Amino acid sequence: MTCLPAHTNKKLGLVIDLDTCVGCQACVTACKEWNTGGHMAPLTDIDPYGGHVDGVWFNRVHSYEHITEMGGRTVNFPRSCLHCETPACVTVCPTGASYKRASDGIVLIDEDKCIGCKLCSWACPYGAREFDTDVGVMKKCTLCVDRIYNDNLAEEDRVPACVAACPTSARHFGDLGDPLSAVSQLVAERGGVDLMPELGYRPTNKYLPPRAHTQRAASVPATALEPVRAEGGFLGWVDRMLSN
Amino acid sequence: MHPAFSVVFFTTATGAGYGLLALLGLLGGFQVIPPDFWLGLIGLGLALGLIAAGLLSSTGHLGRPERAWRAFSQWRSSWLSREGVSSVITFIPAGLFGIGWVLFGRMDGWIAVTGFLAAVGAVITVCTTGMIYASLKPIAQWHSRYTLPGYLIFSAMTGSVLLNALLQGFALGSKLLVAAAVLVTGLGWGWKLATWRHNDHLEMPATANSATGLAGGTVRTLEWPHTEENYLLKEMGFRIARKHRVRLRQITQLLAFGLPVLLLIAAFALPWPFAAVLSALAAVAQFAGMLVERWLFFAVAKHTVMLYYGR
Numbered sequence: 001m002t003c004l005p006a007h008t009n010k011k012l013g014l015v016i017d018l019d020t021c022v023g024c025q026a027c028v029t030a031c032k033e034w035n036t037g038g039h040m041a042p043l044t045d046i047d048p049y050g051g052h053v054d055g056v057w058f059n060r061v062h063s064y065e066h067i068t069e070m071g072g073r074t075v076n077f078p079r080s081c082l083h084c085e086t087p088a089c090v091t092v093c094p095t096g097a098s099y100k101r102a103s104d105g106i107v108l109i110d111e112d113k114c115i116g117c118k119l120c121s122w123a124c125p126y127g128a129r130e131f132d133t134d135v136g137v138m139k140k141c142t143l144c145v146d147r148i149y150n151d152n153l154a155e156e157d158r159v160p161a162c163v164a165a166c167p168t169s170a171r172h173f174g175d176l177g178d179p180l181s182a183v184s185q186l187v188a189e190r191g192g193v194d195l196m197p198e199l200g201y202r203p204t205n206k207y208l209p210p211r212a213h214t215q216r217a218a219s220v221p222a223t224a225l226e227p228v229r230a231e232g233g234f235l236g237w238v239d240r241m242l243s244n
Numbered sequence: 245m246h247p248a249f250s251v252v253f254f255t256t257a258t259g260a261g262y263g264l265l266a267l268l269g270l271l272g273g274f275q276v277i278p279p280d281f282w283l284g285l286i287g288l289g290l291a292l293g294l295i296a297a298g299l300l301s302s303t304g305h306l307g308r309p310e311r312a313w314r315a316f317s318q319w320r321s322s323w324l325s326r327e328g329v330s331s332v333i334t335f336i337p338a339g340l341f342g343i344g345w346v347l348f349g350r351m352d353g354w355i356a357v358t359g360f361l362a363a364v365g366a367v368i369t370v371c372t373t374g375m376i377y378a379s380l381k382p383i384a385q386w387h388s389r390y391t392l393p394g395y396l397i398f399s400a401m402t403g404s405v406l407l408n409a410l411l412q413g414f415a416l417g418s419k420l421l422v423a424a425a426v427l428v429t430g431l432g433w434g435w436k437l438a439t440w441r442h443n444d445h446l447e448m449p450a451t452a453n454s455a456t457g458l459a460g461g462t463v464r465t466l467e468w469p470h471t472e473e474n475y476l477l478k479e480m481g482f483r484i485a486r487k488h489r490v491r492l493r494q495i496t497q498l499l500a501f502g503l504p505v506l507l508l509i510a511a512f513a514l515p516w517p518f519a520a521v522l523s524a525l526a527a528v529a530q531f532a533g534m535l536v537e538r539w540l541f542f543a544v545a546k547h548t549v550m551l552y553y554g555r
Contacts, residue, residue, distance in 0.1 A: 002318045018457065028469070053472045060469035062552055064452075068461030077456055079469075079552060088381065094325035095314035113314055116307020118479065119324055122245070125382035125450065127476045127549030136307025193457040196450040196548065199381050207457040 002093045004086060005102035011177030012104045012143060013083050013204035014163065015186055019211045021170040023061055023076030030165030031059040031080075031141075039146045040111065044134040056130045058141040059162055070213040078171070080162070081128035081141035082195065082203030083107050089120035089129060089140075097138075105177070105204060106143045114138055125199050148173070176204050245383065246482040247542035250304035255373060256402075256534045257301065258331070259395065261294030262366035263403015264410075265338055269366070271407075272341065272351045273359035277416065284345035287410050292338060299331060323379055327372035334365030370399045382548040384446045385541075390439040398537075401432040402530055405504060409527040412511070412520035422512045422523070426505055429530070433501035436537065440493065448548055455551040465554030480547040481555055492540050500533025 035058055036043040045055035059080040066075050083100075087107050090098045097113035098120055100106070114137035121129040121138060129140045144160035147153060157164060163171040174183035183206075186192070192206035231239055268287050271277045303309040316332070318325040337358040344355030351359065374395030377386040408425040411417045452463040473481075507526035511519040 002321045004321075053470075054474060056475070057469075062465070062469055063467040064456060064458070065464045065466045066456075066458045066461060067464065074466060075456070075458060075463075077552075088379075091321040092324060092376075092379070094316075094318050094322045094328060095311070096318050097314075113311070114308065115311045115314060117305065117315070117324065118307075119376070121475075121479060122380055122547070123382070125548040126455075127480065127552060130475045131307065131479070133307070133475075138307075193459075195457055196454050198450055198454060199548070209457055209459065 002090050002096055002098055004090060004100055008085075008100070008102055008105035008177065010104040010175045011083075011085070011204045012106055012148070012174070013176045013183075013206070014080070014143075014160070015172040015174070015176075015183045015192060015206045015208060016078055017170040017172070017190075017208040018075050018077060019170075019208060020168045021061075021076040021078060022168055023063055023074075024167060025061055026165045026167055027078060027162035027171060028057065028059050028061055030161040032057060034144060034147065034161035035142070038144070039142045040109070040139045042132075042135070043139065044132045046133065054133075056132050056139050058128075058130075058139070066210070073210065073213075075210060078162070079126065079128075080205075081107060081143075082126060082201070082205040083141075083143060085202035085204060087201060088123040092119045092123045094119070106145055107140070108142055108145065109138055109140055111135075111137050111139075125196055125201065126203075143173075176206065245542045245545040245547060246479045247539045248305050250301045252535060252538045252542065254298040254302035254305075255395075256531065256538050257294045257298035258373065259370060259399040259534070260402035260406055260531060261291045261298060262334075262370050263399040263401070264406045265291040265295070265334075265403075266363040266366040266399075267403050267407045269338070269341060269359035269361075269363035272345060273356040273363070275351050275356070277411070279345050279349050279351045280414065280416075281346060281349065283410070283414050283416070284342065287407075288338070288342045288345065290406070290410065292335070292342070295331070323372050323375040327369060327376060330365060330369040330372055334362060334369055337361035337365060366399075367396070370395055381449060383545045384449050385443045385545040387449070388439075388442065388446075390435070390442055394435055394439060397428070397432050397435050398534060401428045402527075402534060404428050405508070405523075405527050405530050408508070408511075409520075409523040412516070412523040415516055415520070417511075417516070417519060417523065419512060422508055422519070425523075425526075426508045426512070429501055429504050429508070433497070433505075436496070436501070443544070448546065448551060450548050450551060452551050452554070455548065465552075468553060476549055477553065480549050481553060482543055483555070484543065486544055489540070489544055492536060496533055496537045496540060498533070499529050500537055501530075503533070504530040 032043055043056045047053055062077045064075045064077055065072055083106055090100050095113045095115055097110045116136045118131055129138050132139050148158050159173045163173045172183050174181045176184055187206045190208040192208050194203050303312050315325055315328045319329045341358040341362050344350055374392040378391040381387050404425045408421050456463050504526040507522045511522040
């Protein structure tokens with residue numbers, strides 16, 4: 001059913017720290033690697049070695065320059081499904097392929113029911129859904145539903161692939177419906193925010209803004225580089241000969 | 245937004261088809277037009293043909309058209325599903341109306357009732373089509389109070405211009421109908437101009453700041469996650485028509501509104517068969533113009549996901 005559940009027992013989601021993300025793309029490749037064999041497999045690549053590479057990714061990392069009166073900084077920004085509480089991508093679905101789970105709030109697609117009308121991708125303001133032209137159905141992040149409940153994995157591995165891969169611990173996974181969970185407390189402590197709150201989709205995932213600029217850091221100017229003077233003598237001759 | 249031709253043709257053809265069906269159902273039900281065999285066959289054939297061709301065309305947009313039947317299931321939440329359901333249900337009274345008119349040569353009693361029901365179904369279906377677009381919050385040009393009335397007005401406009409051409413073709417036309425077609429076309433023209441004026445002042449419903457959660461200052465795109473165009477850029481980042489927006493608006497105004505008004509005024513003044521030829525030309529020009537209008541409707545619509553790409 002594409003009607004939304006009135007209540008979800010849990011609100012599983014991600015908390016992404018824009019302060020520590022270094023834009024290494026490890027989460028992107030880990031996501032692709034896991035999910036191309038997972039619940040929504042395959043994550044088709046079109047012309048992967050050609051001049052017009054295209055394909056389905058659930059997670060993409062943008063880079064922005066954020067300029068304020070305090071100065072400018074580079075912010076790496078991972079973008080994936082936010083598993084919203086009121087996801088219009090689900091309610092617009094005409095076939096019942098899109099659904100939000102009452103048990104944990106994860107938004108999923110039943111690939112066997114999807115007719116590939118693409119309306120859900122129009123309804124998502126965040127660009128979380130990508131159409132697989134090869135299979136003819138829409139695909140999206142599953143929050144690694146085939147990892148987080150997977151008894152075959154060691155307990156510490158039962159997190160989304162992107163979270164497991166992050167080398168700077170910029171990605172956190174947990175129940176955002178439980179105010180006592182580690183992720184909820186992190187959001188409260190760091191002032192986590194919703195993306196595009198004005199559209200009213202009520203995203204579950206939260207983003208931690210970069211920490212404020214600090215004046216405490218020591219100023220360590222590097223010594224200025226000196227121009228290299230042309231060497232004389234034998235070495236100078238070798239340098240000139242080799243430079244030609 | 246990428247203007248898929250299958251969807252552009254679908255909304256234009258079904259708009260005209262449902263407009264014509266509603267008018268035939270109403271005028272037939274009130275017995276304003278005679279239950280002539282050929283008029284019924286060609287008139288209802290044209291209306292239902294346009295609707296069927298549009299619906300078939302829309303399945304060309306699907307990745308898995310063989311599963312299209314599943315789209316009738318989620319009418320509780322989805323305007324697209326409601327559109328599918330109401331379009332199919334409307335075929336029932338429309339078909340019965342056609343049987344009564346064409347086979348029995350009658351338009352009274354229960355046949356009139358089916359005509360009215362077909363008109364109601366047609367209006368509801370056009371409303372559901374409009375709401376598919378009007379309900380999409382990420383696209384300000386669609387999520388606007390101009391969208392739903394626009395779909396209804398353009399359906400009435402193309403339907404009445406078609407009806408006028410049809411009746412003129414059977415030498416059953418009236419000055420009143422020509423005048424009505426001119427008036428509705430004028431209304432459509434005014435509505436489109438007002439919509440464009442409204443859209444020209446629209447901003448995205450969100451900002452690069454709120455999209456990234458970075459408060460204050462400016463957020464400038466430094467690097468995209470990918471070097472080639474992906475699905476999002478192809479589907480939501482279509483920009484060709486924005487470049488030619490002024491020229492395409494002129495073409496729309498000429499073909500969909502200006503030329504039909506001139507041709508219909510000439511048809512008003514001239515006797516049959518000149519009036520019939522001019523009425524047919526007006527309908528053809530308007531249909532072509534509405535295809536351009538609908539293409540623009542898609543192509544100039546901006547989606548919030550482009551905030552992430554700085555476009």
